Amino acid sequence: MDFYHLLPKIELHAHLNGSLSNSTLAELRELKYGKEVPSGTDDCFYKILNGESLTLEECFKKFQYAHDLTDRREALARATERVIEEFAKDSVIYLELRTTPKCTAQMTKREYLTTVLDVIRKSSENQRGIVVKLLPSIDRSKGVQEAMENVNLAIELSSSFPGLMVAFDLSGNPFGTTFSDFVPALQRAREHGFRLALHCGEFEDEQEVKEMFALGVDRIGHGTFIEGENLAFAQEHKIPFECCLTSNVKCKTVPSYEDHHVAKLLKLKHPVCVCTDDFGVFETSLSQELKICASTFSLTNTDMVEMQRNAIEYSFASEQEKKELRAKIEQFSETLSKEL
Numbered sequence: 555m556d557f558y559h560l561l562p563k564i565e566l567h568a569h570l571n572g573s574l575s576n577s578t579l580a581e582l583r584e585l586k587y588g589k590e591v592p593s594g595t596d597d598c599f600y601k602i603l604n605g606e607s608l609t610l611e612e613c614f615k616k617f618q619y620a621h622d623l624t625d626r627r628e629a630l631a632r633a634t635e636r637v638i639e640e641f642a643k644d645s646v647i648y649l650e651l652r653t654t655p656k657c658t659a660q661m662t663k664r665e666y667l668t669t670v671l672d673v674i675r676k677s678s679e680n681q682r683g684i685v686v687k688l689l690p691s692i693d694r695s696k697g698v699q700e701a702m703e704n705v706n707l708a709i710e711l712s713s714s715f716p717g718l719m720v721a722f723d724l725s726g727n728p729f730g731t732t733f734s735d736f737v738p739a740l741q742r743a744r745e746h747g748f749r750l751a752l753h754c755g756e757f758e759d760e761q762e763v764k765e766m767f768a769l770g771v772d773r774i775g776h777g778t779f780i781e782g783e784n785l786a787f788a789q790e791h792k793i794p795f796e797c798c799l800t801s802n803v804k805c806k807t808v809p810s811y812e813d814h815h816v817a818k819l820l821k822l823k824h825p826v827c828v829c830t831d832d833f834g835v836f837e838t839s840l841s842q843e844l845k846i847c848a849s850t851f852s853l854t855n856t857d858m859v860e861m862q863r864n865a866i867e868y869s870f871a872s873e874q875e876k877k878e879l880r881a882k883i884e885q886f887s888e889t890l891s892k893e894l
């Protein structure tokens with residue numbers, strides 16, 4: 555089996571509903587609508603079911619499908635299980651999964667969040683060799699009131715799920731929203747012990763990045779357009795970047811793998827971790843992302859092991875968990891050096 559698959563990996567930036575593979579979508583579709591693919595099913599889902607290649611626009615439709623198919627507890631639980639299983643199958647040993655709690659016709663936001671948390675708790679009880687944490691997300695497009703609702707809900711539930719919700723994410727379509735409006739909610743999360751892993755500098759807005767830094771960001775999601783003074787600040791404070799290569803190339807926020815900003819960060823020896831973002835939507839895996847990173851920037855296997863070792867330090871795992879994760883990487887590294 556190949557090195558990237560076997561390498562014990564750390565995933566720090568993955569959205570639950572973007573991480574549903576084609577087979578998971580097919581399974582959830584059957585759960586909701588039955589075996590028959592009804593006539594009139596749009597071509598795109600038909601392509602997904604048949605594993606045909608998709609255009610970018612069709613890839614983005616997967617978010618809509620995913621949201622439709624995870625609108626009730628059983629389906630959401632199944633989706634969460636599948637995502638954890640597929641990361642574990644890819645030798646991911648630590649996963650920080652993020653999701654926006656949603657209120658649907660069939661469930662409340664509280665039910666949404668407890669469903670996901672219950673599955674995560676069970677997955678660690680089953681000892682699948684993967685540690686999973688949850689980062690509740692704030693979807694910017696849903697507005698400030700929902701943001702505060704999410705924070706209050708997470709605060710309320712955190713004592714029932716100790717150690718599982720470690721940080722808050724801010725994501726979603728940023729256009730037409732103002733970051734400062736979300737500061738009170740994020741500040742409240744912070745005061746209650748949540749770290750902040752925000753989508754930051756995903757588009758060009760120097761001022762917004764400054765405001766995020768002023769609030770305090772523990773990790774930067776993407777950071778595509780962080781340059782100049784802001785980059786200097788990130789360097790001074792050693793704020794890690796979560797770099798999602800295929801996501802950025804497919805969304806065209808970077809022109810190519812070669813031109814991805816991770817190149818600049820690697821050169822600066824700035825803390826970075828390579829992540830998938832939405833492996834279902836962008837049809838990738840963490841192994842594949844690491845392989846692309848290594849081959850594009852001529853990194854060795856030793857460099858890639860080191861990248862995973864470093865990612866442990868950027869994670870929001872507890873000290874005990876970090877110790878156990880480090881041991882797994884060391885064990886792999888020793889086996890590797892014996893084979894050489």
Ligand SMILES: CNc1ncnc2c1ncn2[C@@H]1O[C@H](COP(=O)(O)O)[C@@H](O)[C@H]1O
Pocket residue numbers: 569570571572617652653654691693725726727753756801805831832
């Ligand atoms: C491509 N780059 C991105 N930039 C910003 N937000 C993104 C994103 N990819 C995903 N999301 C956010 O995650 C949601 C899906 O997962 P959940 O329903 O929360 O589990 C999307 O609806 C969007 O809000």
Ligand SMILES: [Zn+2]
Pocket residue numbers: 567569725753775831
């Ligand atoms: Zn993201």
